[in-house]
Structures are given as C-alpha cells and as structure tokens.
Amino acid sequence: MRVRFWGTRGSLPVGLTAADIRDKLARALLAASGQRFDSYGEAHAFALRALPFSLTHTFGGHTSCVELETGHDEYFVCDMGSGARAFGAHVLARQAGRPATVNVFMSHMHWDHIMGFPFFGPAYVPRNRIRIHGCHELLERAFRLQQSAPCFPVAFEQLGAGIEFVALKPDQPFEVSGLKVTPQLQRHSGDSYGYRFETAGRSVVYSTDSEHKLEDRSETERFVSLFRGADLVIFDAMYSLAEAISVKADWGHSSNVVGVELCQMAQAKHLVLFHHEPANNDAAIETALKDARRLEELTRGAQALRVSAAYDGLEIDL
Amino acid sequence: MPLSHRDYGSARVLAPRGRLDHATCEAFQADLAPHLDACTQEGSALVLDLSGLEYVSSAGLRCLMIAAKQAGSRKGRILVASMQPVVAEIVQISRFNLVLEVFRTTREALASVSPQATEAFDRN
Numbered sequence: 223m224r225v226r227f228w229g230t231r232g233s234l235p236v237g238l239t240a241a242d243i244r245d246k247l248a249r250a251l252l253a254a255s256g257q258r259f260d261s262y263g264e265a266h267a268f269a270l271r272a273l274p275f276s277l278t279h280t281f282g283g284h285t286s287c288v289e290l291e292t293g294h295d296e297y298f299v300c301d302m303g304s305g306a307r308a309f310g311a312h313v314l315a316r317q318a319g320r321p322a323t324v325n326v327f328m329s330h331m332h333w334d335h336i337m338g339f340p341f342f343g344p345a346y347v348p349r350n351r352i353r354i355h356g357c358h359e360l361l362e363r364a365f366r367l368q369q370s371a372p373c374f375p376v377a378f379e380q381l382g383a384g385i386e387f388v389a390l391k392p393d394q395p396f397e398v399s400g401l402k403v404t405p406q407l408q409r410h411s412g413d414s415y416g417y418r419f420e421t422a423g424r425s426v427v428y429s430t431d432s433e434h435k436l437e438d439r440s441e442t443e444r445f446v447s448l449f450r451g452a453d454l455v456i457f458d459a460m461y462s463l464a465e466a467i468s469v470k471a472d473w474g475h476s477s478n479v480v481g482v483e484l485c486q487m488a489q490a491k492h493l494v495l496f497h498h499e500p501a502n503n504d505a506a507i508e509t510a511l512k513d514a515r516r517l518e519e520l521t522r523g524a525q526a527l528r529v530s531a532a533y534d535g536l537e538i539d540l
Numbered sequence: 541m542p543l544s545h546r547d548y549g550s551a552r553v554l555a556p557r558g559r560l561d562h563a564t565c566e567a568f569q570a571d572l573a574p575h576l577d578a579c580t581q582e583g584s585a586l587v588l589d590l591s592g593l594e595y596v597s598s599a600g601l602r603c604l605m606i607a608a609k610q611a612g613s614r615k616g617r618i619l620v621a622s623m624q625p626v627v628a629e630i631v632q633i634s635r636f637n638l639v640l641e642v643f644r645t646t647r648e649a650l651a652s653v654s655p656q657a658t659e660a661f662d663r664n
Binding site: 436437439442462463464465467468477478479480483513514516517520521 | 562595597598599601602605626629630633634635636638639
C-alpha cells in the first residue's frame with residue numbers, strides 16, 4: 223500500500239509568501255557560505271545533504287486530502303480538502319480517458335475538509351463514479367450546500383460523474399473493493415470520525431480533527447484499540463500539548479505529544495503528524511517534529527516508533 | 541504517590557516521587573488537594589520539588605496545570621522546581637514551561653515566594 227499526501231494543513235490553506243521565500247534563500251545562502259559549487263547538481267546535493275527540510279522544502283498549504291493506493295483499480299481517499307484539486311488532476315492523468323471509480327472517506331464536513339470537491343476534476347467527467355462514505359447524517363447536504371448559489375457557480379446537480387453517498391456506522395467494519403474500513407467516533411465540534419483501513423496485511427489509521435481528553439481513560443483505550451499495531455497513524459497534531467489542553471481546549475484538536483503517547487501505547491509503527499496549524503511556518507512545524515522524535519526517544523519502550531511530519535507530496539510505502 | 545512535605549516560611553514544599561501519568565494522576569490530585577486547600581487559605585505558595593519524579597505524561601502535566609489554575613483562582617501559587625533532565629525536557633517539548641511557573645532549583649522557587657522562605661530553607 224502507498225499513502226500519498228495531497229493536503230496536510232489544518233483549517234485553512236496557506237501559501238508561501240515572497241517574504242518566506244526570501245527568508246529561506248537568505249538562510250540557505252548563509253549556510254552555504256564558503257562552499258563552492260561547480261554545477262547545479264553539486265548545489266542541489268549540498269542543499270539536500272546539509273540544509274534542514276524547512277529551508278529546502280515546505281510542508282505545504284493544502285487542506286486535508288490523503289490518498290491510499292492499494293493496488294486496486296479504484297481510488298481511495300480521505301477527505302476532500304483543497305488538496306483534492308491536485309489529486310483530481312492525478313486521477314485524470316492516470317486514467318487517460320478511462321472512467322475512474324473514486325472512494326472518498328469523510329472525517330467530517332467542516333469547510334476545510336470539503337472545499338476541494340468543487341475543484342475535483344473527476345466529478346465533472348461523465349462515466350466516472352464517486353462514492354462518498356461517511357457517518358454523518360448531513361453528509362450529502364453539506365456537499366450540495368457548498369455548491370449552491372451564491373457560494374459556487376456550478377451546482378452539484380451539474381456534475382457529470384455518478385455520485386453516491388454511502389452511510390457508514392461507527393465501529394462497524396465495512397468492505398469496499400478489497401479494503402476493510404472501520405470508522406470510529408472522535409471528539410470534535412459536530413463530531414468527526416477516524417478510520418482504520420486494512421488490506422493485504424497492512425493497516426493505516428486516519429485520525430484527524432480529534433481532541434483527546436486525557437482524563438477520560440476509556441476514551442484513551444478506544445483510541446489505543448483503533449491504533450493497535452497500525453503500520454501508519456495519521457494524527458491531528460495541530461497544537462502543542464499546552465495549547466491543546468489550556469487556551470485551545472475544546473477546539474477539537476490534538477498535539478504531537480499525545481500522538482506519540484497513543485501510538486506508543488498501541489505499539490503502532492509509524493506516526494505522521496498531520497493537520498498543521500496554518501499560523502505555523504515551516505520552521506515551527508519542523509520544531510514540532512523534532513520535539514516529537516525526541517519525546518519518542520526519551521519514552522521509548524521495547525519497540526521504536528518512527529515519527530514523521532506530513533507534507534504535501536509526501537509518499538509512504540507500507 | 542507519596543507526598544512528603546516541609547514548610548519554609550509562607551511556602552510549603554512537596555516532593556512527589558516516581559511517575560505522574562494516567563495511572564497515578566488521580567491519586568496525586570487527591571493527595572495534593574489538602575495541601576492546596578491549606579496553602580490557599582493561608583495565602584501561601586506550594587512548591588513542587590520534582591527531583592524525585594522520574595517521568596510525567598500528558599495526563600500528569602494536565603494535573604499540574606489544573607492544580608496551578610485552582611491555586612491561581614484562590615490567590616495561591618504553585619511553582620515547580622528541581623526537575624530531573626528527562627522531566628524538564630518533556631515539560632519543554634509540551635510547552636508547559638509557558639503554562640507553569642518553572643524554576644531550576646527549589647531554592648530559586650522559594651526566593652520568588654519571599655525572602656523569609658529562602659531564609660528558612662537556608663537554615664535547614
């Protein structure tokens with residue numbers, strides 16, 4: 223299975239500004255002072271070898287959209303944030319005119335998780351089939367509402383693809399085209415749902431927009447069960463722990479620290495920090511990643527937990 | 541969790557030991573409550589000498605934050621001091637150094653309470 227991140231930012235898309243680019247360039251030049259490069263290749267190799275990720279890359283700015291490539295002809299994707307535009311272009315290019323079937327799994331319908339759908343190219347192509355899965359009663363209404371006047375010029379009814387909504391039930395496993403899917407209720411305004419996906423002996427958990435009340439031990443145990451032994455856990459790490467349980471308590475999000483703790487308890491193999499705070503720049507996200515890795519090192523049990531931070535374009539093979 | 545204590549002027553120093561996590565934080569809160577009541581009634585401060593604390597989890601940090609808020613709402617103070625390196629790093633990583641009043645040593649914490657508390661500490 224391959225997991226491909228098309229959108230990793232929380233709440234609102236962000237883009238690098240001219241000032242951000244200048245700052246990265248200036249810091250890179252400073253780090254390279256005294257070096258001599260005789261070719262683009264040498265400079266490129268130095269950048270990759272010697273400079274931090276936050277200077278050579280960006281974590282990116284699209285909101286939640288994560289593809290699971292299972293080897294099946296059909297597509298599987300979590301959430302339709304603004305990353306869905308690029309995901310849609312990928313589907314169309316790969317299909318090269320052949321009809322596509324796309325299975326969407328929705329955590330919830332807050333705007334940052336549905337805003338990419340009006341720009342999702344495959345939805346406009348007749349003969350394509352889109353199945354939107356979710357546990358919310360108002361799932362279909364949310365998608366139709368965002369494509370109603372005066373919010374968007376193309377009405378939902380004008381979309382060319384065959385679109386169906388599939389109601390899932392929490393804690394009840396569901397099989398779709400070879401992929402076993404188990405949704406679980408999460409704490410978030412209006413509720414959200416995490417998913418455990420399993421196929422061919424591999425498991426991925428997608429758990430975003432989820433707040434964890436540390437005093438609720440039964441809730442902790444439910445999540446440990448959802449994450450148990452997972453090859454990959456994609457986790458809402460929007461805030462620091464201090465923010466998440468003080469000034470931003472009840473905002474419906476979690477932290478890098480709780481991600482490490484839950485994954486360690488569940489003996490998951492790889493934690494990916496996700497749903498980055500839009501106010502955080504690349505350096506701040508890189509610091510949150512370093513902190514999470516250090517915490518994992520300090521508190522490691524018998525099994526090491528790999529920790530990464532998601533960025534738009536990241537691919538992880540399981 | 542055993543909570544030994546000593547009074548220095550208007551400050552009480554408590555020394556929790558072991559681990560403060562999901563399994564122990566309820567007992568810790570219960571053990572802390574009478575000290576919190578006593579100190580807030582007397583308008584004094586509680587210093588948590590964490591030199592015997594080996595590990596603190598997110599749940600444990602939440603306990604400390606709640607205790608500090610309870611003290612603050614009753615015009616009291618909770619200060620933490622003398623953390624072992626691992627605990628100090630966890631506090632930094634979780635950004636709880638921005639939420640709690642953190643001091644390098646117990647003496648420095650007492651010095652921020654009152655000169656009398658420091659003098660009493662130095663006499664012992």
